[in-house]
Amino acid sequence: MEKVLYNLCSALKKKSIDIEIITFYINKDNNNILKQFKEFNVIYKPLYVPRINDKQRNLFSSFIKFFNSIYFLKRYIKLNNNNIIVALDPWAIDSCIIAKGFKKLPKIYGWLHFPIDVYSKHKLWKIHKFFIKRLNGILAICNGIKSQLVNEGIDENKILISYNPMGFLKDFYIKEALNPTFIYVGRLKNQPKRLDLLLDAFSKLKKYNWKVKIIGDGEDKEYLEELAKTKGINHRIEWCGFIDDPWSFIHEATALLLTSDYEGFPTVLIEANWYGIPVISTDCPTGPKEIVVEGLNGTLVKKGNSEDLAEKIKKVIRGEIKFATKEEIRKTTERYHSDYVVEKILDFIN
Structure with a gap:
C-alpha cells in the first residue's frame, strides 16, 4: 500500500x-x-x-x-x-x-x-x-x-x-531463464501471502530441475526457512532478503509466483509483466483475475491449493504451458501507467 x-x-x-x-x-x-x-x-x-x-x-x-x-x-x-x-x-x-x-x-x-x-x-x-x-x-x-x-x-x-x-519502471526486459527459475517478491508473512503453499508445491516437484529466489523480509522468515528444510528443498531456494530495487537484481526468470489467500490489487504482478515476466498467481477473490490473461501474461491457480499450484509449475517447467513474447506481455500493463x-x-x- x-x-x-x-x-x-x-x-x-x-x-x-x-x-x-x-x-x-x-x-x-x-x-x-x-x-x-x-x-x-x-x-x-x-x-x-x-x-x-x-x-x-x-x-x-x-x-x-x-x-x-x-x-x-x-x-x-x-x-x-x-x-x-x-x-x-x-x-x-x-x-x-x-x-x-x-x-x-x-x-x-x-x-x-x-x-x-x-x-x-x-x-x-x-x-x-x-x-x-x-x-x-x-x-x-x-x-x-x-x-x-x-x-x-x-x-x-x-x-x-x-x-x-x-509507477516509473525502468525500460528493460528480464531474460528468460535457461534453467527454470521462479521468483517471489513480497513480504514474508504467511498470512495472507501463503508461502507455505509455495514451499509445499515445490516439495512435490523434487525430480524436476528448478530453483526459487525469494526476495523480501518479514516476521515469518525463520518459520518459512525451517519449513523449507523440513520439506527437503531449502538447498534449492535462495533467500535474498529485502532489496530496494528487486527488478534490477533479477537477471533472469521463468515466472513470478503469487500464492496469497487475498489481495487488493497486487501491483507486483503488473511490475513483473512490465519486465516481460509471466506470472503464476492464485485466483484471489479480487485482483489477479483482472490482471492475468491466461496463456498470454500468466496463469491462475486455485486459492489455497498446493496440488494445483504444483501442477501448473510442472507444466511450465515441461513447456506444456507457454506464454506470449516479452513485448506482448508488457503491452498488457498499458492501462496501469x-x-x-x-x-x-x-x-x-x-
Whole structure:
C-alpha cells in the first residue's frame, strides 16, 4: 500500500499538485517504509496512550487514539486550505468525516486497498460503512472491490475503478531463464501471502530441475526457512532478503509466483509483466483475475491449493504451458501507467 501511495504522489507531484501525507502510527517498520517519502511533506502525529493493563489495552487504546486523531484533524482542517483529503482505510475515513463536520470543504475520498470482506469481518464494520456512505467518492482499485462495495449498499455512482498506478519502471526486459527459475517478491508473512503453499508445491516437484529466489523480509522468515528444510528443498531456494530495487537484481526468470489467500490489487504482478515476466498467481477473490490473461501474461491457480499450484509449475517447467513474447506481455500493463490512472482520478474528484 505504501508503494502504491508513493507512485500516486509522485505522479501528482509531476503535475505540480501539492501533497501532504499524514500518518498517525510511528514505529520502526513505518519509519523504514516512509523513508521513500522524504521528497514530500510528511506530517507525523504519533498517537500515544497511557500504559494500562493488557485486558483493557486494546479497547482503551483504540478509543483514545480515535478521538486524538479527530482532534488533530479538526485543527488541521481549520488551519489549512486543503480541497481534498484521501483516507486510506476505514479508521481514517471515520476520523476525517467526523473532523470535517458540516464544512463544505475539504472533500473526503476513500481509497481502500483490501477486499471488502476483509474489512467486513471487523466488529465495527457497520460503523465504518455508515461513514463510507458519506464520502464524496471512493476509489476502488479493481472491479471486484467495486462489486463488493455495491453489495454493501454503497452508491455505485460514487465509485471509480482506479487501478493501482504502476509507477516509473525502468525500460528493460528480464531474460528468460535457461534453467527454470521462479521468483517471489513480497513480504514474508504467511498470512495472507501463503508461502507455505509455495514451499509445499515445490516439495512435490523434487525430480524436476528448478530453483526459487525469494526476495523480501518479514516476521515469518525463520518459520518459512525451517519449513523449507523440513520439506527437503531449502538447498534449492535462495533467500535474498529485502532489496530496494528487486527488478534490477533479477537477471533472469521463468515466472513470478503469487500464492496469497487475498489481495487488493497486487501491483507486483503488473511490475513483473512490465519486465516481460509471466506470472503464476492464485485466483484471489479480487485482483489477479483482472490482471492475468491466461496463456498470454500468466496463469491462475486455485486459492489455497498446493496440488494445483504444483501442477501448473510442472507444466511450465515441461513447456506444456507457454506464454506470449516479452513485448506482448508488457503491452498488457498499458492501462496501469501512472499518468493514465492519475488523469482518471483527477477527473473524478474534480
